[in-house]
Amino acid sequence: EAGVAQSPRYKIIEKRQSVAFWCNPISGHATLYWYQQILGQGPKLLIQFQNNGVVDDSQLPKDRFSAERLKGVDSTLKIQPAKLEDSAVYLCASSTEGRMKTQYFGPGTRLLVL
Amino acid sequence: DAKTTQPPSMDCAEGRAANLPCNHSTISGNEYVYWYRQIHSQGPQYIIHGLKNNETNEMASLIITEDRKSSTLILPHATLRDTAVYYCIVRNNDMRFGAGTRLTVKP
Numbered sequence: 643e644a645g646v647a648q649s650p651r652y653k654i655i656e657k658r659q660s661v662a663f664w665c666n667p668i669s670g671h672a673t674l675y676w677y678q679q680i681l682g683q684g685p686k687l688l689i690q691f692q693n694n695g696v697v698d699d700s701q702l703p704k705d706r707f708s709a710e711r712l713k714g715v716d717s718t719l720k721i722q723p724a725k726l727e728d729s730a731v732y733l734c735a736s737s738t739e740g741r742m743k744t745q746y747f748g749p750g751t752r753l754l755v756l
Numbered sequence: 757d758a759k760t761t762q763p764p765s766m767d768c769a770e771g772r773a774a775n776l777p778c779n780h781s782t783i784s785g786n787e788y789v790y791w792y793r794q795i796h797s798q799g800p801q802y803i804i805h806g807l808k809n810n811e812t813n814e815m816a817s818l819i820i821t822e823d824r825k826s827s828t829l830i831l832p833h834a835t836l837r838d839t840a841v842y843y844c845i846v847r848n849n850d851m852r853f854g855a856g857t858r859l860t861v862k863p
Contacts, residue, residue, distance in 0.1 A: 646799070682855070683853075683855060684843055684852075684853025684854050684855055684856055685800065685853045686853070687850060687851070687852075690850070698850065733799050733800070735799070735800075741849050742788065742847065742849065744802050744805070745802070745851065746802065747799030747800045747801070748799050749797075749798055749799050750798075750799050
């Protein structure tokens, strides 16, 4: 069974530029999550989708971050404009529908903002 | 969700059992204990979870105390590939990661 796919694996941009990350969840997984992991810390949830609807985006900095999952499968996370403090690994995870389901993570995208 | 406390780092000799402790003294009755690990440059990997009873799978064993205020993850025969950051998460619904324990398995 294929795991969660993410691209790109690495991205370097200058501050004030925009960037987008892509995630393809495990086939059949209705729930998709985006996490931000700053160096030395554990992952922090940014947004959770159930199919193509947002369940929780309370931790998403909405002035600069946006995410979509238009067809209930793939998802993109965008940052516009990027700040230095956005340098982090952005992780995508997916799970089957329902509470307390095990989340499976992709390899992440490492973003460096200069 | 309840907060967890884990030691920041531990060492273990290759081939020996690795016992990783976690304190979760404010856990409530419907909260599960989950363990994930994160190997360098990879995403977190699910290991095991439990509510009240001890659990075992092909990767590890989870021992939860009777009062549920603490738990121990046991890797029975640690290998060099088990070197990673191990996260203990007390979960009602969403998952909140702490800083975890950095386990180093040494030859």
